[in-house]
Amino acid sequence: MQQQFNEVQIPDLLLPLLPASPGSSSDDYEGPFKFKILIDQHRTRNSWIYSPILNKVFIRVADPFPIDFKWNPQVNNLYVRATPLFSQPQHAQELVTRCIPHTRATYETNRDVPQYIWDHVIRCQSVNAEYYGNKEEKRHLNVLVPLGVPRTGMNTVRLLYSFMCQNACHTGMNQKPFEVVFTLEDEGGTVYGRKKLSVKVCSCPKRGKEKEENDFFKKMSFHGAALPNKRRKTKKVGKKSFTVISALDTRQYTAKIRTSSKQNLIFLLKRAYNIMAGDLLRYGPNEELEDCLYDLEKQLGKL
Amino acid sequence: MQQQFNEVQIPDLLLPLLPASPGSSSDDYEGPFKFKILIDQHRTRNSWIYSPILNKVFIRVADPFPIDFKWNPQVNNLYVRATPLFSQPQHAQELVTRCIPHTRATYETNRDVPQYIWDHVIRCQSVNAEYYGNKEEKRHLNVLVPLGVPRTGMNTVRLLYSFMCQNACHTGMNQKPFEVVFTLEDEGGTVYGRKKLSVKVCSCPKRGKEKEENDFFKKMSFHGAALPNKRRKTKKVGKKSFTVISALDTRQYTAKIRTSSKQNLIFLLKRAYNIMAGDLLRYGPNEELEDCLYDLEKQLGKL
């Protein structure tokens, strides 16, 4: 049930509305090259899961994760740097490094890998990847990759990243959430664009996503347990009709849309959800909006 | 409820009936010096818990654990060696060593401790403790301590041990259960006696003990879920009377004992439990005995 909700696929056109990290979207900027990162969540058979609402990827350790980079105009001497940083302000200055056991020569993922890479949580599969930062000098570890140019017929360049420690690694990240900051740079290190992506590396990506999305909704609807009483009833007439209450301008509009199939109903509910989720994130906390989202969540949960 | 049952204090006279490790008591032998290890479970304020039925100590990492050693006749040039070994046969030959993070210089429990001790899961607080074994040569790590002579008026020597890794330490014991083999030796390494004690080092000793004792009872009473139907009813007349069914000779004897206080009732129930637990362990699986034990467990659980 809740699961179904989590399968929501946000249309690409809505993606730009979602901040890199909820509440701190101001850190993102596309800059003169309209720098974008795209996550191909429609691909099935992914071993990872992306939560658009959290702008967060849930992935297993060492699994390859593709990111498509987009920039315009197409100059060919740009680089993208991926730097992991702890998300919580109180830990933001701590270095994100691999844990002690994962940093050992005997660990299988370090075999045939140069030692200076062992400490890096983020690896990029590109042969041109260069690893920067220094644990002793307290400079954040990161990996820099030349973007080159998109293959003919494409307007993006895809890179494969992998995360070499779990968030739970005791002597490493030790449960602290982190995000990857992608910066578009030139050879001189000048930054032209920045995009953030939160990541959770764990054994059960699906479980983690569901948990964190639920927490997010609970936090958003800060009236918590009081909500169920306030919830508007969904009328069930004929096939199925449903109520959408918009709060963009404080007034509420009710949409009654008789849908022709369950699939269409779900599609519409999700669509409505995504639109209002975008609004919520752009305009900040708003009780009416949260009510609508909560309502939709419950409706989707029951389907 | 179950808790109360676990508070059972087995009288000292019953202790010898309990094997060092259920099902493998033959590995224990007292030898010419009648070598014994005694665990002072009556002492309150212990940070650790001992399960007589499992012959197992549940303890937090690095907590001091006292063991009283007893031998006769009283010669004064004997030593006791403590060697941790994995309990499961398929792991028995693997070395029990500390995990990678706990083996680092930066770990606080290694401060001011010679490096050759860092690998040892078992430490002894005695200044005369000597650490043997070798990880590279695959010789089991152990700690050897001269026993000296009991203080005047005592017939035992107390040593304090501590366990420097948790069973759960990923890169160390990694959840595998282990036991400590105590051997009574002379200067030449000749072994005169051997006693085993299972140990679980964890964050919640009480929880661990309850869990493992329950598992043990479930395994013992292999008829499992069928038992509740077969359970004899406890008659409640006057104060409280209870039924004890002995199975030593296959026939069942019912004891109806009217007790004068709840405390006395509990004492009697526990006593009965311990007697039959000893029988069970000496004579092996026996349905009637297990029924009686199960009955008593339930009765104690309700008090």
Next chain:
DNA sequence: GTACAAGTAG
């Protein structure tokens, strides 16, 4: 002492 989090086995 309870509830949660997250790796793990089946």
Next chain:
DNA sequence: CTACTTGTAC
């Protein structure tokens, strides 16, 4: 995917 284990926070 479910259930269990076990460290951890409150």
